[in-house]
Amino acid sequence: MSIRVKKGASRSVNDPTAKGKGPPAAGESGTISRTEAVQDALRQAIIEQRLQPGAKLPEDAIGDAFGTSRTIAREALGRLAVEGLVELKPNRGAFVANPTLDEGRDVFVVRRGLERIVTECLSGKLKPDEIAVLREHVAREHEVSGHNEVESIRLAGEFHLLLARLTGNHVLVRYVTEVVSRCSLILAMYGRPHSSDCGVSEHGEIVDALIAGKGARAVELMDHHLEAVASRALLQQKTERDIRDVLAPYAARIKGLDA
Template identity: 65%
Template sequence: MDPDIAPDTVSAGPGHRSSLVYRALRRAIIEQALAPGAKLPEDAIGEQFGVSRTLVREALARLASEGLVEHRPNRGAAVAYPSLEEARDVFSVRRAMEMLAVEELCGRLNPDAIARLEAHVASEEEAHRRGGLESIRLAGEFHLLLAELTGNAVLNRYINELASRCSLILAIYGRPHSSECAVSEHRDLISALAAGDAQRCRRLMDDHLGAVMERALISPRPERDIRDVLARYADAEGLLAAAPAPRTTRKRRTAS
């Protein structure tokens, strides 16, 4: 799942603070609070998180290596905006990788692994009842947990990157889906994995990802100020900076 450090280690050093900035930004992107194409100005992010631009730059570079951020010449960093062609390619590869994951796990899950999966699905259900964006992230993290449980480090890395990029793709080309339906599908998959029903596992995973891929285009959401978007993510990671001075609007000069 999430390999990063806990919030209480924020004072351990710059590397740890950079990791927390990475984690906060990643969550904001995965939960679609930061929309694809949204600008990521280093000064505004550093101000919100109370860190230097250098640490922000390190976090953005890490996100860029995962395909979640892109650096545009003379325009700075922005949340990645995959093309429709790239979206199809990403989903195609993800389906293949996740089919391999369920084949490796089918009939091989021990009681502790099954308990972890069931606990995660319970968290998904609770997030759905509360509403909000957390359910989007948790739905994706179910697949990351499956990848982790394979014990295959290469497969785990690829699925993590692909699942993250799929979250961006859904923010552009998908419509909001029913978290309740996703939770039900996840429970069915756990049952098939525990029973060792390989054919059913493959069918459930293929149907699940196929349905996600087929969702229709939705209208883009309006862009929000990045400080407002990141405020709760900074707080969650223990990075909340001192309250910045009120932002003022510059008056335009008019020709006399």
């Protein structure tokens, strides 16, 4: 799980070797700060489970990996902690969040509430070009459904973000983005392996209801949809991650030795 990186390969955000010292020009790049870049990269890595829950995230290693100083890494970690994807232990460091089932339920409760707002905001107010975008997205979801699970999951999340963005409400977008991220992590931890594509047709139905301006129906569909996703994820008990349980079979094997 080491974050080590081969030198020169991932010199992405900043390469001080070029000038030996000078800070880089911040003006030309797309206004996106380095902190944000690192934050986004880490978030992606976390929700894709490339960084597993509980994994340590040392500032040094992260700065190293992205070619920045600890300052940037530290800031990114701090913000991810606010988002709930990272846990910060004082004087000990940062770790990938390891949400409990209860926390997961909390996140889903909030998500349902937020997406309810989204649905209400959008019902009957979608413009033709927006409808086209939505339809196309759902179509793509159908395409990959079944044979590309990773992409399928990504698109499913993207669908909800897309809706949020269409409201034009930036606050809403931010919160939905956050809960969707956290839900991804939770699903990855607790969800059943092959349950991702259940919701594709539901997405289509929601879009239909929104277009038809049937707000109540749309809300109902959305709520049911998320309820389904949540229960799929949270019903089953977590696959045991505790060291002792993992090692139990090995221990048993050894026990035979000293018997």
